[in-house]
Amino acid sequence: MSTDFMDALSQPDHEVRMLYDQRAPLRDGVELSADVYLPLAEGPWPTIVQWTPYESTRDRFIAWGVWFAKRGYAAIVIDTRGRYESDGEFVAWTRDGEDAYDSVDWVVKQPWSNGDVGTWGRSYGAIVQWQLARLRHPAIRCMSPAVICDDYYADCHYLGGAFQLALSVGAAMLWHSAMAIVTGPSARDTVLNDRVLRHLPLGTLDEAAVGKPLETWKNWLRHPNYDDYWRSLDHKHIYEHVDVPMLQQGGWFDAYPGAMMRQWQGVREQGATELARNNQRVLMGPWSHEEESGRRIGDLDFGPEAESSVRSHELRFYDHWLKGNDTGMAAEPPISLFTMGIDKWRHVHEWPLPGTTYQKWYLHSGGAAQSIDGDGVFSATMPARDEPSDSYRNDPLDPVPTIGGNNSIATMMQNSSIQVGPGPSDQTPIEKRRDVLVYTSEVLAEDLEVTGPLEAVLYASSDARDCDFVLRLSDVHPDGRSIFVAEGILRARHRNGFERTDLLEPGKMEEFRIRCYPTSMVFLKGHRLRVTVASSSFPRISSNLQSGGDIATDTRADAVVATQTVFHTAQYPSHLLLPVVPA
Numbered sequence: 001m002s003t004d005f006m007d008a009l010s011q012p013d014h015e016v017r018m019l020y021d022q023r024a025p026l027r028d029g030v031e032l033s034a035d036v037y038l039p040l041a042e043g044p045w046p047t048i049v050q051w052t053p054y055e056s057t058r059d060r061f062i063a064w065g066v067w068f069a070k071r072g073y074a075a076i077v078i079d080t081r082g083r084y085e086s087d088g089e090f091v092a093w094t095r096d097g098e099d100a101y102d103s104v105d106w107v108v109k110q111p112w113s114n115g116d117v118g119t120w121g122r123s124y125g126a127i128v129q130w131q132l133a134r135l136r137h138p139a140i141r142c143m144s145p146a147v148i149c150d151d152y153y154a155d156c157h158y159l160g161g162a163f164q165l166a167l168s169v170g171a172a173m174l175w176h177s178a179m180a181i182v183t184g185p186s187a188r189d190t191v192l193n194d195r196v197l198r199h200l201p202l203g204t205l206d207e208a209a210v211g212k213p214l215e216t217w218k219n220w221l222r223h224p225n226y227d228d229y230w231r232s233l234d235h236k237h238i239y240e241h242v243d244v245p246m247l248q249q250g251g252w253f254d255a256y257p258g259a260m261m262r263q264w265q266g267v268r269e270q271g272a273t274e275l276a277r278n279n280q281r282v283l284m285g286p287w288s289h290e291e292e293s294g295r296r297i298g299d300l301d302f303g304p305e306a307e308s309s310v311r312s313h314e315l316r317f318y319d320h321w322l323k324g325n326d327t328g329m330a331a332e333p334p335i336s337l338f339t340m341g342i343d344k345w346r347h348v349h350e351w352p353l354p355g356t357t358y359q360k361w362y363l364h365s366g367g368a369a370q371s372i373d374g375d376g377v378f379s380a381t382m383p384a385r386d387e388p389s390d391s392y393r394n395d396p397l398d399p400v401p402t403i404g405g406n407n408s409i410a411t412m413m414q415n416s417s418i419q420v421g422p423g424p425s426d427q428t429p430i431e432k433r434r435d436v437l438v439y440t441s442e443v444l445a446e447d448l449e450v451t452g453p454l455e456a457v458l459y460a461s462s463d464a465r466d467c468d469f470v471l472r473l474s475d476v477h478p479d480g481r482s483i484f485v486a487e488g489i490l491r492a493r494h495r496n497g498f499e500r501t502d503l504l505e506p507g508k509m510e511e512f513r514i515r516c517y518p519t520s521m522v523f524l525k526g527h528r529l530r531v532t533v534a535s536s537s538f539p540r541i542s543s544n545l546q547s548g549g550d551i552a553t554d555t556r557a558d559a560v561v562a563t564q565t566v567f568h569t570a571q572y573p574s575h576l577l578l579p580v581v582p583a
Contacts, residue, residue: 008327009315012070014039020057021085024078024106032103033085036112037065037075044114045074046322047107050121051100051128053083053090064120071315073322074112078103080128092124092171092216093152093233097131104132108139115139116322120314122146122249123289123408130235133242136272142321143242144314146249147289147408149259150266153230154498156255157220160514161494162468163551165197165542166402166409166420167255172217173209194418197539203552221552226498239266245279247317249310251287252340252486253297253423255408258453258518260284261351264335281329283313283336284520286343288422289408298404298424299483303343339451340424340485341475341522352452353581360575363439363531363568365390372431372482376439378531383570391565392435392535394467397556399536399543400430404484405472406517407540418539427474427482427532437533437566440476448523452579454516456488458533459572461510464562465503465548466493470537471514473576475521476528488516489541493548503548509567516576531576535564 019036026032035057039045048068052061061077068075081099082090100119108115117139119129126145133143149155157168173191191209199208206217223229246267250260264282271277286302287294295306313336319325333347348354361380363369367388369376376390404425431438456471470489474482493501495512504510523529536543542551546560568574 006312008319008325009312010071010073010319010323010325014041014070014072016040016066016069018065024103026081026099026102030081030088031086032078032081032099034076034078034103034106035061035065037069037077038112039069039072039074043074043112045072045112046116046118046318047074047076047113048118048120048318048322049076049078049104049107050119050125051078051080051096051103052121052125053080053092054124055079055084057084067311068315068318073318076107080124093127093131096128097135100128100132101135101137104137104139116141118142118144118318118322120144123148127235130238133244134235134238136241136243140244142245142247142317144247144249144317145263147251147254147256147260149256150234150236150263151230151259152233153226155259158224158226158491158498159255159541160489161491161498162489162544163202163221163224163542164540166192166539167407168217168220169197169205169209170409172206172214172220192418197418200555201553202542224551225494225501236266239263239270241272242267242276243272244276245317245321246276246281247314248280248282249292250282250284251289251291251423252284252338252517252519253286253288253404253406255289255406257284257406258515261453261518265351268334281317281334281336283310285310285338286340298422299426299481300424302338302340305343305345306338308345337451337520339449339520339522341447341449341524352579355582356452356579357582359578359580360573361441361529361531361578363566363574365439365568369437369439370434371436372428372438374438376437378439378441378529383568383573386569386571389565389567390437391563392437393561393563394435394535394546395561396536396543396545396559399538400433400436400470400534402537402540403427403430405487405537405540409540420540424483424485427472427484427530428480430534431482431530431532433534435534439531441529443528444523444525446525447583448529449521449581449583450523450578451520451581453518454486454488454579455577456514456516456575457577458512458514458574459509459567460512460574461507461565461567462492462504462546462562463506464546464560465506466491466544467504467546467562467564468492468535468541468544469512469514469564470534470541471516471576472532473516474530474532475523476530478526482530485521486517486519488514489537490514491544509565509572533566535562
């Protein structure tokens with residue numbers, strides 16, 4: 001990203017003082033704990049607030065508060081209801097909007113606030129902001145939600161209808177357990193370990209992990225289809241209530257890059273005011289869930305441009321909307337994307353990019369695409385004849401492991417006995433398995449840019465009543481490394497929609513449309529593209545036991561070893577739709 005604006009930003013000229021555990025009263029008498037970071041000089045100051053269930057005194061929150069206070073802001077970190085020093089009972093996603101509204105009421109009454117408030121927050125902190133946006137507090141001037149989804153079923157807990165196991169375990173157990181379990185890295189290994197993650201039935205996993213039933217966990221499993229429970233949690237319906245500018249942030253290797261682009265577009269089209277509609281910005285970097293900048297993630301170094309300080313761009317946003325400073329931001333395009341491969345930022349007005357053509361790249365083989373040693377081919381040439389199909393046997397009790405990918409669990413599990421790794425990790429270990437189909441292109445004669453949303457169409461069958469399809473796109477380097485780019489997952493029973501369950505007729509070929517994550521990637525000359533198809537990614541998603549039964553009650557005894565068959569003929573051309581941007 002351009003740094004020409006740096007001289008126009010607020011400078012770190014201030015000494016900082018801190019006020020810990022200030023009490024913010026709510027309408028029902030509960031008090032939240034707020035840590036306040038202020039310039040030492042006399043105020044009042046424009047104010048930035050964030051809310052977190054992850055302990056306001058953690059080092060990263062302290063560093064955030066000090067950074068903004070040095071630059072002339074009152075920066076406030078508030079523990080959500082029922083967490084750490086805050087009163088009340090923590091129940092995720094229920095009262096966050098109202099609590100945030102009341103705490104902003106408290107903020108603007110303090111002598112150190114000038115009454116102009118911006119908000120910030122990642123993940124759960126972004127959820128709080130969306131809930132607050134629905135209520136339209138008059139003191140809010142701008143918001144910056146990062147790495148969050150708008151669909152808590154299909155993006156968060158049931159990706160493509162497949163239960164996101166590790167994320168759901170981490171969220172439910174770490175949010176709702178006794179405080180001794182919540183705190184510290186060793187606590188994460190208490191619940192995010194092999195024993196817990198392999199526990200069956202899923203309906204009692206909470207009790208196996210923390211020794212007691214957890215209502216949130218039970219609710220998630222009681223609602224395996226998209227229904228009113230999930231609709232009540234979504235914030236897609238909040239777009240029309242947003243009345244302030246937003247700077248949204250995401251990462252290509254987070255679990256929510258598609259959602260971030262939808263949210264930007266949703267408010268841009270439906271926002272409550274012209275101010276909101278005309279001032280939506282989004283920034284997408286080469287990062288996963290926890291990173292805000294940094295050039296290295298997984299097995300790749302994205303170069304010096306990836307080190308751009310996202311915090312400085314946030315400061316630019318707040319300086320514009322809270323201080324009225326001219327930082328040049330208003331004259332720039334609203335979308336900032338990091339394009340991998342060439343490792344450069346670009347700034348554009350539209351998504352998908354103008355001139356994008358959607359090219360079908362097809363699966364081919366002589367009937368033996370199992371593993372990296374097979375004969376699978378990936379090309380832009382449609383099958384000209386009836387090619388033989390590819391089959392593989394999937395054992396639910398020996399699932400394909402998760403290695404990198406679009407996940408938000410790598411950091412969560414970094415102290416766990418199970419490691420999944422972030423984002424662009426080498427897929428070669430799983431491509432050697434016989435239960436993974438592998439299709440590889442010829443060496444590219446020229447660069448190929450793929451930027452935008454991806455979708456796969458598989459024509460396939462199973463001899464079981466249910467199965468999963470996990471499709472991954474990777475960039476094969478000249479040294480043989482197969483580096484993850486993007487993926488898509490679909491549970492077969494939800495092929496006709498997440499609101500319904502349609503079990504398979506064993507042996508019958510069906511069409512499976514798999515929504516994949518978007519990306520911005522230049523596959524360089526001399527590299528190859530690779531697509532893999534499997535039926536598991538553990539512990540990212542729960543292992544589909546393929547029985548067609550209730551995922552909450554099925555046990556190991558219900559597991560069915562099944563044969564999946566993928567067809568790629570002229571009549572049934574399995575393919576991946578690539579958004580290709582001309583050079």
